[in-house]
Amino acid sequence: MDKPHITLTSYVSGFILSVSLTFFAYWAATSPSFESKSALGIIIVLAFLQLVAQLVFFLHLGKESKPRLGLFIFGTAVIGISILVFGSLWIMNHLNYRMSPADMNSFIVKNEGISQ
Numbered sequence: 001m002d003k004p005h006i007t008l009t010s011y012v013s014g015f016i017l018s019v020s021l022t023f024f025a026y027w028a029a030t031s032p033s034f035e036s037k038s039a040l041g042i043i044i045v046l047a048f049l050q051l052v053a054q055l056v057f058f059l060h061l062g063k064e065s066k067p068r069l070g071l072f073i074f075g076t077a078v079i080g081i082s083i084l085v086f087g088s089l090w091i092m093n094h095l096n097y098r099m100s101p102a103d104m105n106s107f108i109v110k111n112e113g114i115s116q
Contacts, residue, residue, distance in 0.1 A: 006060060014057025021050045 028034055028042040055061040061070050108114065 010057055014053055017053045017057070018050060021046050021053065025050075 025043050025046040028039045028046070031039070034042065055074070061074060
């Protein structure tokens, strides 16, 4: 099996790129010159670039001669994580919708026997 050509320069370049992307995301989040929606968009783009940098420079995805197995495993992991994240967000949003503060107070008063 052919091993990909990996050098120290590749790791150093990936590290510098990762630190730079992290710094710019932090700057976008803390800078008062951006609105919250534009800062969120910038952070999402930088997070995607960070993912690509991590995959290419550190996990060496796509550098082997037959990358199908690595891509299959990565795709399966992305699908699983997406189901977990979006399912959790959906459940939390549904619970938040069903339990407004007024409903929560009346629920606690009714079930705990607290009188107001």
